[in-house]
Amino acid sequence: MADMGGSISKILFTEEQIKNRIKEIGMQITEDYKGENLTVIGILKGAFIFAADLVRQIKLPVTVDFIAVSSYGSATQSSGEVKIIKDLDISVKDKNLLLVEDIVDTGLTLKYLLENLKSRGPAGIKTCVLLDKPQARKVEVPINYKGFTIDNVFVVGYGLDYDQKFRNLPYIACLKKEVVGKSRE
Numbered sequence: 082m083a084d085m086g087g088s089i090s091k092i093l094f095t096e097e098q099i100k101n102r103i104k105e106i107g108m109q110i111t112e113d114y115k116g117e118n119l120t121v122i123g124i125l126k127g128a129f130i131f132a133a134d135l136v137r138q139i140k141l142p143v144t145v146d147f148i149a150v151s152s153y154g155s156a157t158q159s160s161g162e163v164k165i166i167k168d169l170d171i172s173v174k175d176k177n178l179l180l181v182e183d184i185v186d187t188g189l190t191l192k193y194l195l196e197n198l199k200s201r202g203p204a205g206i207k208t209c210v211l212l213d214k215p216q217a218r219k220v221e222v223p224i225n226y227k228g229f230t231i232d233n234v235f236v237v238g239y240g241l242d243y244d245q246k247f248r249n250l251p252y253i254a255c256l257k258k259e260v261v262g263k264s265r266e
């Protein structure tokens with residue numbers, strides 16, 4: 082087991098559950114974008130695994146790009162200030178964009194990126210989020226495709242980290258309290 086020496090307290094979504102849900106979302110996106118151009122933008126780092134699996138379930142020609150952002154904050158809490166560390170390589174003017182995010186917590190990252198990308202003149206922007214944590218929301222953001230809704234718990238795995246670790250877990254899980262420490266819940 083790749084759970085890093087017994088740090089996991091509970092598996093929320095198994096590899097199988099994630100795979101099945103992504104298949105469904107991919108089918109829906111394939112249906113919705115039939116005959117149109119589609120540019121998938123993965124938000125690094127967290128969405129790198131989700132984006133990789135999702136695009137393989139979209140049965141259309143897609144353009145893929147990544148944008149890397151970082152929020153200035155502690156290891157487990159977003160401060161709301163977002164900085165673009167690596168911008169897109171391509172122009173998104175007149176393109177149909179699908180922003181792919183691993184998790185929406187406060188909503189601040191997605192809100193910032195939606196505004197930033199809208200200013201570049203795309204044909205449209207939709208969002209695809211694997212995990213929605215509505216209880217943590219500070220600003221409303223549109224979620225067009227959603228994997229799962231979760232409670233206000235700190236999760237790792239499948240791209241999501243704690244202190245840059247656990248991203249490689251194939252499932253989504255909660256960490257034991259003693260691992261996360263007192264800064265969280």
Ligand code: PRP
Pocket residue numbers: 124125126127128150151152159182183184185186187188189190191241242
């Ligand atoms: C996480 C996650 C989202 C963001 C969500 O990224 O990947 O981008 O936080 O939080 P919010 O809704 O409160 O803005 P993080 O800043 O941890 O960077 P990472 O993707 O590199 O792990």
